[in-house]
Amino acid sequence: MGKIVIISGPSGSGKTTVCKILKQQAHVEESISVTTRSPRNNEKDGESYHFVSKDKFMEMIKNGEFAEYAEYCGYNYGTPLKPLQEATKKDIFYLLEIDVQGALQIKEKFPEAILIFLLPPNNVTLSQRLINRNTDKAQDLVNRLKMAEKELEYKDKYDYCVVNDDLDATVNAIRNILYIA
Numbered sequence: 001m002g003k004i005v006i007i008s009g010p011s012g013s014g015k016t017t018v019c020k021i022l023k024q025q026a027h028v029e030e031s032i033s034v035t036t037r038s039p040r041n042n043e044k045d046g047e048s049y050h051f052v053s054k055d056k057f058m059e060m061i062k063n064g065e066f067a068e069y070a071e072y073c074g075y076n077y078g079t080p081l082k083p084l085q086e087a088t089k090k091d092i093f094y095l096l097e098i099d100v101q102g103a104l105q106i107k108e109k110f111p112e113a114i115l116i117f118l119l120p121p122n123n124v125t126l127s128q129r130l131i132n133r134n135t136d137k138a139q140d141l142v143n144r145l146k147m148a149e150k151e152l153e154y155k156d157k158y159d160y161c162v163v164n165d166d167l168d169a170t171v172n173a174i175r176n177i178l179y180i181a
Contacts (some may be wrong), residue, residue: 002087004110005178008105009118012130014164018099018118021171027162031083031096034060037075045089045160050080068098070104071145079106100154114181116174117158121165 009015023030032048036057045051048109052060056074063070069078079098085092088110096106100117108111119127126148130141154159164170 002090002092002094002110004113005093006098006113006115007118008098008100010126010151011144012137013118013120014166015097018170019095022174027029028093028095030086031079031094034078034080034100035075067109068102070099070101072099073140073147100151104157105134115158116177117155117161119161119163121163
């Protein structure tokens with residue numbers, strides 16, 4: 001049976017980078033979320049996210065196509081239900097990179113899911129990572145930092161917390177979690 005693995009953390013914690021490395025491992029597949037936000041420079045539809053209009057997203061909600069969905073910084077994000085259900089029948093780790101609201105929703109529906117919270121080493125590093133991205137407007141950056149504070153309040157609801165101050169060590173720690181959980 002497959003294991004659902006959820007990685008959450010504030011913007012700038014390194015979730016996308018860590019998931020990208022883990023996805024290269026055998027027996028790891030990554031969920032592709034649906035969002036109403038515009039693609040960033042390096043993102044492609046169907047790889048990073050499925051980018052849809054607000055109307056299409058609302059239609060998908062109405063049709064029961066999401067395992068979870070939430071609004072984050074003014075945009076909608078959702079995890080498609082069907083691939084998640086199919087993944088639990090395979091001998092794989094099914095990796096989801098989603099926010100805390102979504103993670104807790106999925107844990108309710110799939111109690112066997114493994115929740116991992118990725119922490120930045122400190123607030124200065126988190127701010128610097130977001131600034132270095134150079135993809136957000138100043139107000140979006142402020143909103144993401146405020147949201148990070150709120151998200152950190154939920155870390156105790158996760159099965160594991162991993163500080164991402166060294167990428168290799170972080171990936172190895174998560175690999176170890178996958179095989180012992």
